[in-house]
Amino acid sequence: MGRVPCCDKNGLKKGPWTPEEDLKLTNYIQFHGPGNWRSLPKNAGLKRCGKSCRLRWTNYLRPDIKRGRFSLEEEDIIIQLHSILGNKWSAIASRLPGRTDNEIKNYWNTHIRKRLLRMGIDPVTHTPRLDLLDMSSILRSVFGNPSLLNMQGLLRAQALMNQGLLKLASTASLLSTINNDENPNLASHNYVQNQVTTPPSLDSAQFQFQMPTTQTNNVEVFSGTVANLSCSSSPSGDENLVLQQNQVGLSGNHDALVHSLNNANQNMECDSVLPTPVSSPNRLNSSSNYVRSGTDEERDSFFSDLFEFEIPESLDDIADIFL
DNA sequence: AACGTCCTCAACCGCTGTAGA
DNA sequence: ATCTACAGCGGTTGAGGACGT
Known part of the structure; x- marks a missing residue:
């Protein structure tokens, strides 16, 4: 029946x-x-x-529903919670007073997801992916401003770009490998999600390591904030999500990272995955620090900060062209 | 002005979890 | 243990507005 x-x-x-x-x-x-x-x-x-x-x-x-566009702080919270919880819209909504799961889900699919894709960030795993990076928009911004055009520089950039991007790609790939090695059946966000269910604390994931360039032998530092989140248990035992300003090594497992790095045979050496101060402020608790802005450019900039990636020295030439 | 395409978001659908009989 | 009613969740759809040609 x-x-x-x-x-x-x-x-x-x-x-x-x-x-x-x-x-x-x-x-x-x-x-x-x-x-x-x-x-x-x-x-x-x-x-x-x-x-x-x-x-x-x-x-x-419902009278307590907050209408209108999402603030940058709200978008920040959504992205960070999504990196932990995945598509658990109701769980995300429960931490955003006045917003519904439907509203958040729609906003994610129509705005945030696209923005992340445009920035070359996989909206599912929250990790950088070069194949998603919208180079056309970058180039458009350059070609749209003739003052930025410098053919000689562009030609130099092409040579550097290939090496730099390859290295960046291998970095992203390696990070993915590390996660999958430890949790073969889980995507990276699921891995973090699992840790949420094992209180009392989770710290993730400022990753920072160095790799010598084959060209200049200078040391390049790639660093990025995957998430500045930790979880703790409330006295009642309920899962209580706390966003913190501090951050630690990738998945909190130094040995595994070193092991993976060595095995990867990528000509890389692990410098440190220990906590280092984060330059970006804690936006969750510092609403006064941020002026709300509505343009896509400003929001792109905001989220670039969220997924901080320092430009390696060898790519400075490219940065000179673009900036 | 007319038409086609794209985008947004309210609403729906199908499913799962849970409580109670 | 099983069945049913119900609430809630996540994925999907489609109407209508915005935008481009």
């Missing part, structure tokens, strides 16, 4: 809600309170199924 439908579809309205329906639902809930969604439509005089009423209330009519 199959499950009975949540409501009788016959004669029930679907689609956008009218102001009159909103008023009926709001009035009813203000008087009787939410809940008992199956009987609510009938009692409220609505030709809707209970599920539709519940969704309309929780996603739109």
